[in-house]
Amino acid sequence: MIEEFVVYKRRRENFVFEKRGRPSDIKVGILMPMPYNAAVSSLFFQMAYTYVNSLEGVRAYRYVFNLEEKKVEALDERLDPRKLDLILLSLPFELDYVTAAYILTNLNLLRRLKGNEKPIVVAGGIAPTANPLPLSDIVDAVVIGEAEEILKNMIYGAGELNAFKVIEEISCVSMLANSDIRRKCFVEDLNNAPHPIHQFYSYDEEPIYGYGVRVEVSRGCPYLCAFCMESHVMYPFRYREFAILDRIIEKSIDVLKIPRVIFYSLSLFSVPNMDILLQKLLKQGIEISIPSMRVEHVTKERLELIKALGQKTLTIAPETLLPTYSCKIGKCYNVDYLIEVLNYAYKTGYSHVKLYLITGFPGTTMDEELKSFEKFSSSVKSIKKRGFVEVTLNPLIPKPWTPFQFLPPLSVLRSRHIEEQYRRIAKESGIGISALDVEWAFAQAIIALGDKNTSKLIIDWALSGLGLKGFRKALKMADERIRSYLKNGWQDPPWYRYVDIGVPKTYLDLRARYLKVL
Template structure:
């Protein structure tokens, strides 16, 4: 919903026209590369180079490479400095901006390409940003505009900072050039600005049959690997009245709803919302569930709504790792919930796990396998059968440490170790009847790990991949890159993203890391507790 929210906010602002553009479909991509066909806006069919501003939404680091490819197709110089040098041409180049959780947590790998980055949520920033742009020559290269933009809270202008590295390549210092601020505070929407809901409907969109609406931002659970759970603290909930108004609007376009939140049942007025949906006979789906929060009424409503698939995230089968990641769950409640799922006989049950957690052993991979079989047996038991009649889909992704999480200092497991673990999973689960095993790409996970904690120099990797100078295999075989970017970080080291102020304190994240190592469980996000610094 992020880019749709920004699309809505721009287009309801006076004097602003906002179009949409996307990376080409696979069947069109070859032609774009061969003939360098520019990317165009969906509504206007104007090339990107004809717009005053081109804004990117980055939810994942792997989107950085396609973004630069879109610029290359459109004959827009990739680097901000190059656009400034050539801005003497008659029209100049568009101002490039970006937002989204991935680039908000650590904008540095894209700092050489973007003119500005909105750190955090769009709602508080759009109005002052547009005010700075109105009535000005705001194509790339306008120094007056850059200075004005750097004064806006939560707007990061990378060219307004000078960086210095020590002999080992570690960041030594960052100096802000006036009037830029030394730190950038994350923008956070108020509860009164929620919820966002779907504004664009197309059969080509993912979940095209649903009308999507968010219930809350932030998560109360405190999983130590989760960027969203840390970065969007404190939790803010949309008022039920506003949610119902959004639902009424959505029902004009879609019969079935998609309820969006990090953990939907944690919404404070979820029971009241369920009663409304049941009373109005409105079908719905949910973005996320936690195994110990499954209930018979909720599952019955999901089944009645025509949902054939249910998605759950055990993460690991090892008790040590559950404590490490702060996701300890009562086994009794988990099995009770899974039996209820089996009782409803969903056609497909998706189970999400991660591999490559800190100090993870092969025996803990075996515990993951045992967990899958235990849950499969519980599903069969709930269905009253020897074998569950539906498909159990097991999805295992490599763990990637993220900036602004408790694991931001930790090393990434080498490719060889991850491949060994994935081979173990293939051996033990790959041919099991009734199970479908899906393993995430180790190569892409390693690249994601490089970019999620990269510095400005990592931008060259993105550029090389976008322009075809190096293949992904060549990048991953570069020992210098892997040694530097996949290493553990010193607790006192200056990190490339330290200047961001999301709310949670670095010292508190360090204490969470210490608790993780000791296997201690921390309480989740509680309103006004004053511990993490977000409230």
């Protein structure tokens, strides 16, 4: 029963829009297929709530998903989502599609069954921008790229009688049923893009990354590492200037009354004047939380500064310890320097340092990978605190619009047994290991590299439960067409015919050949 599937669960929040509605208002749902504490950390959620409510004759209704109870929670009103005109569905990661399919199935709003009936369900995010095809039977449309510039037209379009037609004509909205190539929309100058100041949170549920003011510093990344879909999809690199960031921080802290800034950026220290900004925050007594860093961006001065700004742990992303391979993927650094950095971080008083590593790059062997890890492990033995260095091991997951897109999803399973070997080596030197389960990584690759047929697999998975058991069952049911890309990968990826994100195919071919993918 839908009444039982959607529960009204208002939080004690610091800030909510009390907008007096009229029956004629366009009703826009913002649906996050994740728990409340994760959803509030999304700048899209924050931005969309403020922006939609700022429009005349429009009201926003927020919905999150309680994974334990498997229920949708309405945050603003007891409004059945089927009464909405438009649902904006945020899907940053591929595995979110399964939760979204589960939610929409339970609401009877799956594209496959609903057809051209309202509400119009529009998905957005990095993963759907790269490849909207696996969502074909699930949602009505996908925004390709950044939504800011088209959001207003889409919302008012949803209020029209011929809403589907109006939305279909918006330049970077892919309706999936048709086969036009859609060019990515992107904000040219981030300085002029709106940034949420009145950010909401619950007094009773601490958001992931903690309480604080969330500040989007940049989009894209200048490095274009070979495995990194975010940087390719969000290209080009853009950032907010010092004065703009300074103003956003000042205003947000004034409103939220929390002297802590959580920075959002793929490459924080690629942004000019970042050190000066951090020095300024230190003088003002403001704490910070920063995202993972490239090895060469970590300097002694920055280690001291970040520690003084209240951050107790660090995340560094070398991704490989193979010295001859790191430059090839865009992560040039010196392993000796990394060891120096770890020692200095220990001396400076950090509680631990997390290191991201990827296993299973093509053209490399497990043997050489383990040897380089062994060498690294014995070099950090001098750090006596067990678990100070914590490695997060991820299998290489091939993603669209990267040079690894031609690899088949089955390639992920190559890393099936490597984790135990890493653990064996790590044990002696006191390094902690956490690893992404290879089967989840495999499922992620299947969806990321999927085509329209993959939609059926996602729905079958959602109907069989959201765990790995459901995935195995859905995979067994998958037809031959899915099996062919599973094993062989794509020569001519199907997403090329639907989206143009601005990355030339010749670049991808050349880099794939260089990395021994093709």
